[in-house]
Amino acid sequence: MTDARWGSSGPDATPPPRPSAEMTPPVDRPLLRALIVEDSEFDALILVNHLRQGGWRVESKRVASGEAFGRELREGRWDLVLCDHFMPGFSAPEALVLYKQSGRDMPFIIVSGGIEEGVAIEAMKSGAHDFMTKGSPGRLVPAIQRELREATVRAARRHAETALRESELRYRSVWENSTDGVLLIDLDGVIRFCNPAVKTIFGWETGEVCGKTLDFLQTTTTPPGTWKAAAEAEERRVFEADARRADGSEVEVEIGFTRMRMGQQQWLVAFIRDITERRRHEAEIRKTRQEFAAAREIQSRLFPTSAPRVPGFDIAGVSHAAEATGGDSFDYLPLPDGSWGILVADVAGHGMGPALLMAETRFCLRMTARSATGPAEILTQANRLLAEDLGGDRYVTVSLAAIHPESRVLRHASAGHPATWILDASGTIKASLRRTGKPLGRQGNAAYGENPTITLAPGDVVLQLTDGIDEAMRADGSLFTVERVLDLIRKHPGMASLDLAELICSEARAFTQPEPQTDDFTVVLARVL
Numbered sequence: 001m002t003d004a005r006w007g008s009s010g011p012d013a014t015p016p017p018r019p020s021a022e023m024t025p026p027v028d029r030p031l032l033r034a035l036i037v038e039d040s041e042f043d044a045l046i047l048v049n050h051l052r053q054g055g056w057r058v059e060s061k062r063v064a065s066g067e068a069f070g071r072e073l074r075e076g077r078w079d080l081v082l083c084d085h086f087m088p089g090f091s092a093p094e095a096l097v098l099y100k101q102s103g104r105d106m107p108f109i110i111v112s113g114g115i116e117e118g119v120a121i122e123a124m125k126s127g128a129h130d131f132m133t134k135g136s137p138g139r140l141v142p143a144i145q146r147e148l149r150e151a152t153v154r155a156a157r158r159h160a161e162t163a164l165r166e167s168e169l170r171y172r173s174v175w176e177n178s179t180d181g182v183l184l185i186d187l188d189g190v191i192r193f194c195n196p197a198v199k200t201i202f203g204w205e206t207g208e209v210c211g212k213t214l215d216f217l218q219t220t221t222t223p224p225g226t227w228k229a230a231a232e233a234e235e236r237r238v239f240e241a242d243a244r245r246a247d248g249s250e251v252e253v254e255i256g257f258t259r260m261r262m263g264q265q266q267w268l269v270a271f272i273r274d275i276t277e278r279r280r281h282e283a284e285i286r287k288t289r290q291e292f293a294a295a296r297e298i299q300s301r302l303f304p305t306s307a308p309r310v311p312g313f314d315i316a317g318v319s320h321a322a323e324a325t326g327g328d329s330f331d332y333l334p335l336p337d338g339s340w341g342i343l344v345a346d347v348a349g350h351g352m353g354p355a356l357l358m359a360e361t362r363f364c365l366r367m368t369a370r371s372a373t374g375p376a377e378i379l380t381q382a383n384r385l386l387a388e389d390l391g392g393d394r395y396v397t398v399s400l401a402a403i404h405p406e407s408r409v410l411r412h413a414s415a416g417h418p419a420t421w422i423l424d425a426s427g428t429i430k431a432s433l434r435r436t437g438k439p440l441g442r443q444g445n446a447a448y449g450e451n452p453t454i455t456l457a458p459g460d461v462v463l464q465l466t467d468g469i470d471e472a473m474r475a476d477g478s479l480f481t482v483e484r485v486l487d488l489i490r491k492h493p494g495m496a497s498l499d500l501a502e503l504i505c506s507e508a509r510a511f512t513q514p515e516p517q518t519d520d521f522t523v524v525l526a527r528v529l
Helices: 041-053 066-075 092-102 117-125 137-164 168-176 196-202 226-232 276-302 352-369 375-390 481-491 497-512
Strands: 031-037 057-063 080-083 108-112 130-133 181-185 191-194 238-244 250-262 265-274 313-320 328-334 340-347 396-403 409-415 420-423 429-433 451-455 461-465 521-528
Touching: 031 041, 031 066, 041 057, 041 137, 057 066, 066 092, 080 092, 080 137, 092 108, 092 117, 108 137, 117 130, 117 276, 130 137, 181 196, 196 238, 196 250, 196 265, 226 238, 226 250, 250 276, 276 352, 313 328, 313 340, 313 497, 328 352, 328 521, 340 352, 340 461, 340 521, 352 375, 352 396, 375 396, 375 409, 396 461, 409 420, 420 481, 429 451, 461 481, 481 497, 497 521
Parallel strands: 031 057, 031 080, 080 108, 108 130
Antiparallel strands: 181 191, 181 265, 238 250, 250 265, 313 521, 328 340, 340 396, 396 409, 409 451, 420 429, 420 461, 461 521
Protein backbone atom coordinates (compact mmCIF):
# COMPACT_ATOMS: atom_id res chain seq x y z
CA MET A 1 0.00 0.00 0.00
CA THR A 2 3.03 2.23 -0.50
CA ASP A 3 3.70 4.57 -3.39
CA ALA A 4 6.56 2.77 -5.16
CA ARG A 5 10.13 3.68 -4.28
CA TRP A 6 10.01 6.90 -2.31
CA GLY A 7 8.03 5.99 0.81
CA SER A 8 4.72 7.91 0.34
CA SER A 9 1.65 5.99 1.40
CA GLY A 10 -2.05 5.96 0.76
CA PRO A 11 -4.25 5.55 -2.30
CA ASP A 12 -3.71 9.13 -3.49
CA ALA A 13 0.07 9.25 -2.95
CA THR A 14 2.13 10.84 -5.72
CA PRO A 15 5.91 11.14 -6.18
CA PRO A 16 7.67 14.41 -5.36
CA PRO A 17 7.22 17.06 -8.06
CA ARG A 18 9.75 17.53 -10.81
CA PRO A 19 11.97 20.56 -10.29
CA SER A 20 10.53 23.69 -11.90
CA ALA A 21 11.69 27.24 -12.50
CA GLU A 22 9.74 28.35 -9.42
CA MET A 23 11.66 25.83 -7.29
CA THR A 24 15.11 26.92 -8.52
CA PRO A 25 17.20 27.93 -5.48
CA PRO A 26 18.63 31.47 -5.22
CA VAL A 27 22.09 32.05 -6.66
CA ASP A 28 23.55 32.79 -3.24
CA ARG A 29 23.02 29.18 -2.11
CA PRO A 30 26.12 26.94 -2.13
CA LEU A 31 26.81 25.07 -5.34
CA LEU A 32 26.76 21.27 -5.24
CA ARG A 33 27.97 19.32 -8.28
CA ALA A 34 26.32 15.88 -8.13
CA LEU A 35 27.23 12.94 -10.37
CA ILE A 36 24.20 10.60 -10.33
CA VAL A 37 24.74 6.98 -11.33
CA GLU A 38 21.15 5.97 -12.09
CA ASP A 39 19.39 4.29 -15.01
CA SER A 40 16.09 6.02 -14.19
CA GLU A 41 15.80 9.65 -15.24
CA PHE A 42 12.71 9.91 -13.03
CA ASP A 43 14.63 8.81 -9.92
CA ALA A 44 17.53 11.13 -10.79
CA LEU A 45 15.15 14.08 -10.99
CA ILE A 46 13.75 13.19 -7.57
CA LEU A 47 17.29 13.12 -6.11
CA VAL A 48 18.08 16.53 -7.60
CA ASN A 49 14.83 17.86 -6.18
CA HIS A 50 15.78 16.64 -2.69
CA LEU A 51 19.20 18.29 -3.01
CA ARG A 52 17.66 21.59 -4.00
CA GLN A 53 15.23 21.38 -1.11
CA GLY A 54 18.28 20.77 1.11
CA GLY A 55 19.59 24.27 0.31
CA TRP A 56 22.00 23.78 -2.60
CA ARG A 57 22.28 25.09 -6.12
CA VAL A 58 22.63 21.83 -7.99
CA GLU A 59 24.59 21.01 -11.11
CA SER A 60 24.05 17.36 -11.96
CA LYS A 61 24.66 14.76 -14.60
CA ARG A 62 23.14 11.30 -14.86
CA VAL A 63 25.20 8.34 -16.12
CA ALA A 64 24.27 4.66 -16.24
CA SER A 65 27.35 2.85 -17.58
CA GLY A 66 30.88 2.15 -16.41
CA GLU A 67 32.38 3.95 -19.42
CA ALA A 68 30.43 7.14 -18.78
CA PHE A 69 31.09 7.02 -15.04
CA GLY A 70 34.84 6.52 -15.51
CA ARG A 71 35.01 9.40 -17.99
CA GLU A 72 33.26 11.76 -15.57
CA LEU A 73 35.64 10.72 -12.77
CA ARG A 74 38.59 11.60 -15.00
CA GLU A 75 37.26 14.79 -16.59
CA GLY A 76 34.40 16.16 -14.47
CA ARG A 77 34.49 18.42 -11.44
CA TRP A 78 32.15 16.70 -9.02
CA ASP A 79 31.54 17.11 -5.29
CA LEU A 80 29.39 14.03 -4.76
CA VAL A 81 28.42 10.64 -6.23
CA LEU A 82 24.88 9.27 -5.70
CA CYS A 83 24.73 5.71 -7.00
CA ASP A 84 21.88 3.22 -7.45
CA HIS A 85 22.81 -0.25 -6.23
CA PHE A 86 21.84 -2.24 -9.32
CA MET A 87 21.31 -1.19 -12.93
CA PRO A 88 21.25 -3.07 -16.21
CA GLY A 89 24.89 -3.76 -17.06
CA PHE A 90 26.29 -1.78 -14.14
CA SER A 91 26.18 -1.82 -10.32
CA ALA A 92 27.37 0.04 -7.25
CA PRO A 93 30.22 -2.45 -6.50
CA GLU A 94 31.56 -1.92 -10.05
CA ALA A 95 31.23 1.84 -9.64
CA LEU A 96 33.17 1.64 -6.36
CA VAL A 97 36.07 -0.10 -8.14
CA LEU A 98 36.26 2.72 -10.71
CA TYR A 99 35.89 5.31 -7.97
CA LYS A 100 38.82 3.89 -5.96
CA GLN A 101 40.98 3.58 -9.08
CA SER A 102 40.37 7.24 -9.90
CA GLY A 103 41.91 8.41 -6.63
CA ARG A 104 39.06 10.89 -6.17
CA ASP A 105 37.91 11.60 -2.61
CA MET A 106 34.32 12.76 -2.48
CA PRO A 107 31.24 11.30 -0.81
CA PHE A 108 30.03 8.12 -2.51
CA ILE A 109 26.50 7.37 -1.29
CA ILE A 110 24.37 4.41 -2.38
CA VAL A 111 20.70 5.29 -2.82
CA SER A 112 18.73 2.14 -3.65
CA GLY A 113 15.12 1.04 -3.78
CA GLY A 114 16.06 -1.93 -1.59
CA ILE A 115 19.34 -3.34 -0.30
CA GLU A 116 20.07 -6.00 2.28
CA GLU A 117 21.95 -4.88 5.37
CA GLY A 118 24.79 -7.33 4.73
CA VAL A 119 25.23 -6.10 1.16
CA ALA A 120 25.20 -2.49 2.36
CA ILE A 121 27.84 -3.15 5.03
CA GLU A 122 30.10 -4.85 2.45
CA ALA A 123 29.66 -1.84 0.16
CA MET A 124 30.75 0.51 2.95
CA LYS A 125 33.77 -1.68 3.64
CA SER A 126 34.58 -1.37 -0.07
CA GLY A 127 34.58 2.42 0.07
CA ALA A 128 30.97 3.67 0.08
CA HIS A 129 30.44 6.38 2.68
CA ASP A 130 26.76 5.71 3.38
CA PHE A 131 23.72 3.89 2.08
CA MET A 132 19.99 4.50 2.26
CA THR A 133 16.79 3.33 0.64
CA LYS A 134 14.67 5.41 -1.67
CA GLY A 135 11.87 4.88 0.87
CA SER A 136 13.72 7.09 3.44
CA PRO A 137 14.70 10.27 1.50
CA GLY A 138 14.72 12.29 4.73
CA ARG A 139 18.19 10.90 5.52
CA LEU A 140 19.67 12.05 2.21
CA VAL A 141 20.44 15.72 2.95
CA PRO A 142 21.88 15.17 6.49
CA ALA A 143 24.03 12.30 5.19
CA ILE A 144 25.42 14.45 2.37
CA GLN A 145 26.12 17.33 4.73
CA ARG A 146 27.96 14.99 7.08
CA GLU A 147 30.00 13.34 4.33
CA LEU A 148 30.93 16.67 2.75
CA ARG A 149 32.25 17.76 6.14
CA GLU A 150 34.13 14.48 6.46
CA ALA A 151 35.58 14.91 2.97
CA THR A 152 36.74 18.37 3.97
CA VAL A 153 38.43 16.92 7.04
CA ARG A 154 40.10 14.22 4.95
CA ALA A 155 41.27 16.82 2.46
CA ALA A 156 42.61 18.91 5.31
CA ARG A 157 44.45 15.89 6.67
CA ARG A 158 46.06 15.15 3.31
CA HIS A 159 47.03 18.77 2.96
CA ALA A 160 48.51 18.67 6.44
CA GLU A 161 50.69 15.66 5.61
CA THR A 162 52.20 17.55 2.68
CA ALA A 163 52.56 20.81 4.57
CA LEU A 164 54.37 19.14 7.47
CA ARG A 165 57.37 18.49 5.26
CA GLU A 166 57.59 22.24 4.65
CA SER A 167 56.55 23.81 7.92
CA GLU A 168 55.66 22.48 11.37
CA LEU A 169 53.72 25.66 12.08
CA ARG A 170 51.48 25.19 9.05
CA TYR A 171 50.87 21.60 10.05
CA ARG A 172 49.92 22.47 13.61
CA SER A 173 47.43 25.05 12.35
CA VAL A 174 45.56 22.31 10.51
CA TRP A 175 45.75 19.90 13.44
CA GLU A 176 44.33 22.47 15.82
CA ASN A 177 41.07 22.46 13.85
CA SER A 178 40.85 18.73 13.18
CA THR A 179 37.93 16.81 14.68
CA ASP A 180 40.24 13.79 15.06
CA GLY A 181 42.72 13.61 17.86
CA VAL A 182 46.29 14.18 16.61
CA LEU A 183 49.45 13.14 18.47
CA LEU A 184 53.00 13.97 17.36
CA ILE A 185 55.34 11.31 18.70
CA ASP A 186 59.14 11.14 18.56
CA LEU A 187 61.00 7.94 17.73
CA ASP A 188 61.43 7.16 21.45
CA GLY A 189 57.64 6.91 21.71
CA VAL A 190 57.18 10.15 23.69
CA ILE A 191 54.21 12.37 22.85
CA ARG A 192 55.41 15.91 22.00
CA PHE A 193 52.21 17.50 20.70
CA CYS A 194 48.45 16.89 20.94
CA ASN A 195 45.63 18.92 19.43
CA PRO A 196 42.45 20.10 21.22
CA ALA A 197 40.45 17.11 19.96
CA VAL A 198 42.55 14.87 22.22
CA LYS A 199 40.90 16.44 25.27
CA THR A 200 37.46 15.91 23.70
CA ILE A 201 38.17 12.22 23.21
CA PHE A 202 40.14 11.40 26.36
CA GLY A 203 39.38 14.20 28.82
CA TRP A 204 43.07 14.90 29.51
CA GLU A 205 44.55 18.38 29.33
CA THR A 206 47.35 18.91 26.81
CA GLY A 207 49.99 19.25 29.52
CA GLU A 208 48.90 15.94 31.07
CA VAL A 209 49.46 14.04 27.81
CA CYS A 210 52.57 15.66 26.37
CA GLY A 211 55.75 14.07 27.74
CA LYS A 212 54.03 10.71 28.25
CA THR A 213 54.33 7.60 26.10
CA LEU A 214 51.45 5.99 24.23
CA ASP A 215 51.06 3.56 27.16
CA PHE A 216 49.51 6.46 29.09
CA LEU A 217 46.40 6.27 26.92
CA GLN A 218 46.13 2.48 26.87
CA THR A 219 43.78 0.67 29.24
CA THR A 220 45.39 -0.99 32.27
CA THR A 221 44.62 -4.41 30.80
CA THR A 222 46.49 -3.65 27.55
CA PRO A 223 50.11 -4.92 27.58
CA PRO A 224 52.66 -2.04 27.63
CA GLY A 225 54.03 -1.12 24.22
CA THR A 226 51.02 -2.49 22.28
CA TRP A 227 50.20 0.78 20.51
CA LYS A 228 53.82 1.63 19.79
CA ALA A 229 54.40 -1.82 18.29
CA ALA A 230 51.36 -1.30 16.05
CA ALA A 231 52.72 2.08 14.97
CA GLU A 232 56.04 0.56 13.98
CA ALA A 233 54.55 -2.44 12.15
CA GLU A 234 54.81 -2.22 8.39
CA GLU A 235 51.78 -4.34 7.51
CA ARG A 236 49.17 -2.71 9.75
CA ARG A 237 48.99 0.98 10.61
CA VAL A 238 45.26 1.34 11.46
CA PHE A 239 43.58 -0.55 14.26
CA GLU A 240 40.77 -0.31 16.81
CA ALA A 241 41.29 -0.42 20.56
CA ASP A 242 39.87 0.52 23.94
CA ALA A 243 41.55 3.58 25.46
CA ARG A 244 41.66 5.10 28.95
CA ARG A 245 39.89 8.36 29.74
CA ALA A 246 40.74 10.84 32.47
CA ASP A 247 37.67 9.90 34.52
CA GLY A 248 38.65 6.23 34.54
CA SER A 249 36.15 5.16 31.91
CA GLU A 250 37.06 3.60 28.58
CA VAL A 251 36.41 4.78 25.04
CA GLU A 252 36.55 2.83 21.77
CA VAL A 253 38.91 4.47 19.28
CA GLU A 254 40.30 3.93 15.80
CA ILE A 255 43.99 4.80 15.57
CA GLY A 256 45.95 5.37 12.39
CA PHE A 257 49.70 5.98 12.30
CA THR A 258 51.88 7.57 9.65
CA ARG A 259 55.57 8.48 9.56
CA MET A 260 56.60 12.01 8.61
CA ARG A 261 59.80 13.99 8.40
CA MET A 262 60.08 17.58 9.54
CA GLY A 263 63.46 19.03 8.77
CA GLN A 264 65.98 16.37 9.73
CA GLN A 265 63.79 14.57 12.26
CA GLN A 266 61.47 11.62 11.71
CA TRP A 267 58.14 11.58 13.60
CA LEU A 268 55.16 9.33 14.15
CA VAL A 269 51.77 11.01 13.82
CA ALA A 270 48.72 9.31 15.33
CA PHE A 271 45.20 10.19 14.16
CA ILE A 272 42.66 9.04 16.72
CA ARG A 273 38.89 8.90 16.22
CA ASP A 274 36.17 8.11 18.76
CA ILE A 275 34.20 5.22 17.19
CA THR A 276 31.68 4.74 19.99
CA GLU A 277 28.79 5.86 17.75
CA ARG A 278 29.97 3.70 14.88
CA ARG A 279 30.13 0.65 17.11
CA ARG A 280 26.66 1.46 18.44
CA HIS A 281 25.35 1.75 14.89
CA GLU A 282 26.91 -1.58 13.92
CA ALA A 283 25.36 -3.18 16.99
CA GLU A 284 21.97 -1.76 16.04
CA ILE A 285 22.33 -3.18 12.53
CA ARG A 286 23.14 -6.63 13.96
CA LYS A 287 20.21 -6.38 16.36
CA THR A 288 17.85 -5.28 13.59
CA ARG A 289 18.94 -8.17 11.38
CA GLN A 290 18.32 -10.60 14.23
CA GLU A 291 14.90 -9.10 14.91
CA PHE A 292 13.95 -9.27 11.24
CA ALA A 293 15.10 -12.88 11.05
CA ALA A 294 12.98 -13.76 14.08
CA ALA A 295 9.97 -11.86 12.70
CA ARG A 296 10.38 -13.53 9.31
CA GLU A 297 10.43 -16.96 10.93
CA ILE A 298 7.34 -16.19 13.03
CA GLN A 299 5.43 -14.72 10.11
CA SER A 300 6.25 -17.66 7.87
CA ARG A 301 4.49 -19.90 10.39
CA LEU A 302 1.32 -17.79 10.17
CA PHE A 303 0.77 -18.56 6.49
CA PRO A 304 -1.09 -21.79 5.62
CA THR A 305 1.27 -24.69 5.04
CA SER A 306 -1.09 -26.00 2.37
CA ALA A 307 -4.44 -25.22 0.79
CA PRO A 308 -7.56 -27.09 1.95
CA ARG A 309 -8.51 -30.13 -0.11
CA VAL A 310 -12.02 -29.16 -1.14
CA PRO A 311 -13.76 -31.63 -3.50
CA GLY A 312 -14.34 -30.02 -6.89
CA PHE A 313 -11.94 -27.11 -6.29
CA ASP A 314 -8.25 -26.32 -6.86
CA ILE A 315 -7.34 -23.65 -4.29
CA ALA A 316 -3.89 -22.10 -3.75
CA GLY A 317 -2.28 -18.88 -2.55
CA VAL A 318 1.18 -17.30 -2.45
CA SER A 319 2.65 -14.21 -0.79
CA HIS A 320 6.03 -12.56 -1.39
CA ALA A 321 7.05 -9.73 0.96
CA ALA A 322 8.86 -6.65 -0.32
CA GLU A 323 11.10 -6.72 2.77
CA ALA A 324 12.10 -9.42 5.25
CA THR A 325 8.59 -9.18 6.69
CA GLY A 326 5.42 -7.98 5.01
CA GLY A 327 1.98 -6.58 5.67
CA ASP A 328 0.08 -9.00 3.38
CA SER A 329 -1.59 -12.22 4.43
CA PHE A 330 -3.94 -14.89 3.18
CA ASP A 331 -5.71 -17.69 5.04
CA TYR A 332 -8.29 -20.46 4.76
CA LEU A 333 -11.06 -20.55 7.41
CA PRO A 334 -13.40 -23.50 8.01
CA LEU A 335 -16.84 -21.98 8.68
CA PRO A 336 -19.67 -23.44 10.81
CA ASP A 337 -21.99 -24.04 7.81
CA GLY A 338 -19.40 -26.21 6.04
CA SER A 339 -18.12 -23.44 3.79
CA TRP A 340 -14.46 -22.54 3.37
CA GLY A 341 -13.57 -18.92 3.96
CA ILE A 342 -10.79 -17.72 1.65
CA LEU A 343 -9.35 -14.38 2.68
CA VAL A 344 -6.67 -11.97 1.53
CA ALA A 345 -5.62 -9.08 3.79
CA ASP A 346 -3.28 -6.10 3.47
CA VAL A 347 -1.99 -3.80 6.22
CA ALA A 348 -1.02 -0.28 5.20
CA GLY A 349 2.76 -0.38 4.65
CA HIS A 350 5.20 -3.25 4.92
CA GLY A 351 7.98 -4.24 7.28
CA MET A 352 8.13 -5.11 10.97
CA GLY A 353 5.19 -3.02 12.27
CA PRO A 354 2.64 -4.10 9.64
CA ALA A 355 3.76 -7.72 10.06
CA LEU A 356 2.95 -7.60 13.78
CA LEU A 357 -0.40 -5.96 13.06
CA MET A 358 -1.21 -8.61 10.49
CA ALA A 359 -0.56 -11.32 13.08
CA GLU A 360 -3.16 -9.72 15.37
CA THR A 361 -5.61 -9.36 12.48
CA ARG A 362 -5.23 -13.02 11.57
CA PHE A 363 -5.98 -14.03 15.16
CA CYS A 364 -9.14 -11.87 15.30
CA LEU A 365 -10.45 -13.20 11.99
CA ARG A 366 -9.85 -16.80 12.98
CA MET A 367 -11.56 -16.34 16.36
CA THR A 368 -14.67 -14.69 14.89
CA ALA A 369 -14.90 -17.27 12.09
CA ARG A 370 -15.58 -20.02 14.63
CA SER A 371 -19.11 -18.79 15.34
CA ALA A 372 -20.02 -16.22 12.68
CA THR A 373 -22.68 -17.02 10.08
CA GLY A 374 -20.93 -15.49 7.07
CA PRO A 375 -18.29 -13.11 5.67
CA ALA A 376 -20.10 -9.90 6.66
CA GLU A 377 -20.49 -10.96 10.29
CA ILE A 378 -16.85 -12.09 10.49
CA LEU A 379 -15.61 -8.70 9.29
CA THR A 380 -18.01 -6.81 11.58
CA GLN A 381 -16.90 -8.67 14.70
CA ALA A 382 -13.20 -8.58 13.82
CA ASN A 383 -13.42 -4.84 13.19
CA ARG A 384 -14.79 -4.27 16.68
CA LEU A 385 -11.87 -6.19 18.19
CA LEU A 386 -9.24 -4.39 16.11
CA ALA A 387 -10.54 -0.82 16.16
CA GLU A 388 -9.37 -0.02 19.68
CA ASP A 389 -5.82 -1.29 19.08
CA LEU A 390 -5.49 0.34 15.66
CA GLY A 391 -6.82 3.70 16.86
CA GLY A 392 -7.71 4.83 13.34
CA ASP A 393 -4.08 5.57 12.45
CA ARG A 394 -3.52 2.19 10.82
CA TYR A 395 -5.97 0.01 8.97
CA VAL A 396 -6.32 -3.37 7.30
CA THR A 397 -8.15 -4.18 4.07
CA VAL A 398 -9.68 -7.65 3.79
CA SER A 399 -11.39 -9.61 1.03
CA LEU A 400 -13.29 -12.64 2.39
CA ALA A 401 -15.01 -15.15 0.09
CA ALA A 402 -16.98 -18.10 1.53
CA ILE A 403 -17.41 -21.05 -0.85
CA HIS A 404 -19.74 -23.95 -0.04
CA PRO A 405 -18.28 -27.11 -1.63
CA GLU A 406 -21.60 -28.83 -2.28
CA SER A 407 -23.81 -25.99 -3.51
CA ARG A 408 -20.86 -24.09 -5.01
CA VAL A 409 -22.45 -20.88 -3.76
CA LEU A 410 -19.99 -18.03 -3.14
CA ARG A 411 -20.66 -15.32 -0.56
CA HIS A 412 -18.33 -12.32 -0.38
CA ALA A 413 -17.63 -9.27 1.79
CA SER A 414 -14.81 -6.74 1.52
CA ALA A 415 -13.38 -4.28 4.05
CA GLY A 416 -11.96 -1.67 1.67
CA HIS A 417 -10.00 -4.24 -0.36
CA PRO A 418 -9.45 -4.26 -4.15
CA ALA A 419 -12.05 -6.15 -6.15
CA THR A 420 -12.36 -9.93 -6.21
CA TRP A 421 -12.75 -11.17 -9.80
CA ILE A 422 -14.62 -14.20 -11.10
CA LEU A 423 -13.94 -15.46 -14.65
CA ASP A 424 -15.91 -18.18 -16.37
CA ALA A 425 -14.40 -21.07 -18.34
CA SER A 426 -14.06 -18.91 -21.47
CA GLY A 427 -12.19 -16.15 -19.62
CA THR A 428 -15.12 -13.75 -19.61
CA ILE A 429 -15.53 -11.68 -16.47
CA LYS A 430 -18.48 -13.18 -14.63
CA ALA A 431 -18.40 -10.80 -11.65
CA SER A 432 -16.34 -8.08 -10.03
CA LEU A 433 -16.99 -8.09 -6.28
CA ARG A 434 -16.29 -4.65 -4.81
CA ARG A 435 -15.82 -3.41 -1.25
CA THR A 436 -18.80 -3.61 1.09
CA GLY A 437 -17.39 -1.46 3.88
CA LYS A 438 -14.44 0.54 5.17
CA PRO A 439 -11.05 -1.01 6.02
CA LEU A 440 -10.86 -2.71 9.41
CA GLY A 441 -9.83 -0.39 12.22
CA ARG A 442 -11.18 2.84 10.73
CA GLN A 443 -14.54 2.84 12.53
CA GLY A 444 -15.26 0.51 15.44
CA ASN A 445 -19.05 0.38 15.05
CA ALA A 446 -19.06 -0.24 11.28
CA ALA A 447 -21.41 -2.94 9.99
CA TYR A 448 -20.38 -4.79 6.82
CA GLY A 449 -22.63 -5.99 4.03
CA GLU A 450 -22.20 -8.69 1.41
CA ASN A 451 -22.17 -8.69 -2.36
CA PRO A 452 -24.92 -10.69 -4.12
CA THR A 453 -24.31 -14.44 -3.93
CA ILE A 454 -22.91 -16.20 -6.98
CA THR A 455 -23.26 -19.82 -8.00
CA LEU A 456 -19.99 -21.07 -9.42
CA ALA A 457 -19.80 -23.34 -12.46
CA PRO A 458 -17.07 -25.71 -13.70
CA GLY A 459 -14.16 -23.76 -15.14
CA ASP A 460 -14.85 -20.63 -13.09
CA VAL A 461 -11.81 -18.97 -11.47
CA VAL A 462 -12.01 -16.79 -8.35
CA LEU A 463 -9.13 -14.29 -8.09
CA GLN A 464 -8.14 -12.38 -4.94
CA LEU A 465 -4.99 -10.25 -4.75
CA THR A 466 -3.44 -7.28 -2.97
CA ASP A 467 -2.70 -3.95 -4.60
CA GLY A 468 1.03 -4.67 -4.66
CA ILE A 469 0.34 -6.72 -7.81
CA ASP A 470 -1.82 -4.40 -9.90
CA GLU A 471 0.11 -1.27 -8.70
CA ALA A 472 3.58 -2.71 -9.39
CA MET A 473 5.29 0.23 -11.11
CA ARG A 474 7.99 0.63 -13.69
CA ALA A 475 10.46 3.50 -13.60
CA ASP A 476 8.39 5.29 -16.26
CA GLY A 477 5.36 5.28 -13.97
CA SER A 478 3.33 2.61 -15.83
CA LEU A 479 1.48 0.03 -13.71
CA PHE A 480 1.16 -3.75 -14.07
CA THR A 481 -2.67 -3.50 -13.70
CA VAL A 482 -5.24 -6.18 -12.96
CA GLU A 483 -5.94 -6.52 -16.71
CA ARG A 484 -2.54 -8.17 -17.15
CA VAL A 485 -3.39 -10.58 -14.33
CA LEU A 486 -6.70 -11.52 -15.98
CA ASP A 487 -4.92 -12.04 -19.33
CA LEU A 488 -2.46 -14.44 -17.67
CA ILE A 489 -5.38 -16.46 -16.28
CA ARG A 490 -7.00 -16.59 -19.74
CA LYS A 491 -3.73 -17.71 -21.38
CA HIS A 492 -3.26 -20.63 -18.95
CA PRO A 493 -6.71 -22.25 -18.55
CA GLY A 494 -5.35 -25.61 -17.47
CA MET A 495 -2.55 -24.47 -15.16
CA ALA A 496 -2.70 -25.52 -11.49
CA SER A 497 -3.73 -22.68 -9.16
CA LEU A 498 -0.44 -22.72 -7.22
CA ASP A 499 1.66 -22.53 -10.39
CA LEU A 500 -0.56 -19.80 -11.82
CA ALA A 501 -0.35 -17.71 -8.63
CA GLU A 502 3.46 -17.94 -8.68
CA LEU A 503 3.48 -17.02 -12.39
CA ILE A 504 1.44 -13.88 -11.71
CA CYS A 505 3.91 -12.77 -9.00
CA SER A 506 6.96 -13.48 -11.17
CA GLU A 507 5.45 -11.58 -14.12
CA ALA A 508 4.69 -8.58 -11.89
CA ARG A 509 8.26 -8.64 -10.58
CA ALA A 510 9.70 -8.91 -14.10
CA PHE A 511 7.49 -6.00 -15.23
CA THR A 512 9.16 -3.60 -12.77
CA GLN A 513 12.76 -4.63 -13.49
CA PRO A 514 15.33 -3.25 -12.91
CA GLU A 515 13.43 -1.48 -10.13
CA PRO A 516 13.11 -3.62 -6.98
CA GLN A 517 9.81 -4.88 -5.60
CA THR A 518 8.39 -2.03 -3.51
CA ASP A 519 5.23 -3.61 -2.09
CA ASP A 520 4.14 -7.06 -1.00
CA PHE A 521 2.71 -9.46 -3.62
CA THR A 522 -0.17 -11.76 -2.62
CA VAL A 523 -2.39 -13.82 -4.95
CA VAL A 524 -5.05 -16.45 -4.10
CA LEU A 525 -6.88 -18.47 -6.76
CA ALA A 526 -9.81 -20.90 -6.52
CA ARG A 527 -10.62 -22.85 -9.70
CA VAL A 528 -13.82 -24.89 -10.02
CA LEU A 529 -13.02 -28.29 -11.49
